[in-house]
Amino acid sequence: MFTDDNIDKLSQTLFMASRLAPISLHVNKGLAGAAKDAIQRTKLTATNPAVFEAAALVIIATGSNEVFPSIKGKEINEATVSKIVKNYQDAFQLFKDITPNAGTYLNEADYFEKDWQNAFWGGNYKRLYSIKRKYDPNNLFYCHHCVGSEACDVSGNCAHISQYGNSGIFNNK
Numbered sequence: 420m421f422t423d424d425n426i427d428k429l430s431q432t433l434f435m436a437s438r439l440a441p442i443s444l445h446v447n448k449g450l451a452g453a454a455k456d457a458i459q460r461t462k463l464t465a466t467n468p469a470v471f472e473a474a475a476l477v478i479i480a481t482g483s484n485e486v487f488p489s490i491k492g493k494e495i496n497e498a499t500v501s502k503i504v505k506n507y508q509d510a511f512q513l514f515k516d517i518t519p520n521a522g523t524y525l526n527e528a529d530y531f532e533k534d535w536q537n538a539f540w541g542g543n544y545k546r547l548y549s550i551k552r553k554y555d556p557n558n559l560f561y562c563h564h565c566v567g568s569e570a571c572d573v574s575g576n577c578a579h580i581s582q583y584g585n586s587g588i589f590n591n592k
Contacts, residue, residue: 420518421474432517436510440479440503448524449473465566467541469522477514478527479507525564535564 420429436442450458451474458471481503511529515521523532525539536544544566551567558570558577571577 425517428517432513436479436513439506439510441481442510443478444475445478446475448476448527465540465543465547467522467524467539468543469520469541473521476524476527477511479511481507528564530563532564536569539564540566 420426433442433444448470449472450461450470451472453471461470462468508529520537520541522541523529523538525535528535528539532538540547547566555567557579558567561568561571561575561577563575568577570579
């Protein structure tokens with residue numbers, strides 16, 4: 420997106436998204452143009468291969484320590500929160516539209532990411548899932564949106580991965 424052909428589209432997207440939510444670009448998170456040895460080392464990890472073409476990571480996030488549900492006047496205002504969430508999702512969608520399949524890091528991603536296998540792991544997911552099946556067929560090691568977690572419900576109750584085989588439970592492209 421930083422090339423002459425795309426810079427106008429990127430700047431327009433940054434401007435439009437910034438009207439909806441705070442945006443930051445972390446140029447220390449992409450490996451486009453990185454040293455050869457850094458790329459070789461990273462290829463040995465589970466990192467989404469999209470990182471090799473990424474020049475930056477877009478962060479759209481918020482947080483607050485001003486919400487205290489049991490204190491009058493500091494309760495969660497669901498209407499306000501819903502509007503903020505929608506604005507953030509709309510801002511993020513603007514970036515997804517101009518960088519399809521760009522990927523992200525699991526620990527810096529949308530908790531509700533629908534295509535998480537592809538977004539977090541990219542082309543590595545099927546191989547990682549096979550490893551998970553081999554070494555943890557009972558799904559003892561689990562976290563939200565980690566490899567194999569599609570066998571688990573929202574409470575973290577997990578079926579044995581081995582019953583799923585190699586087909587159809589993940590959305591890898």
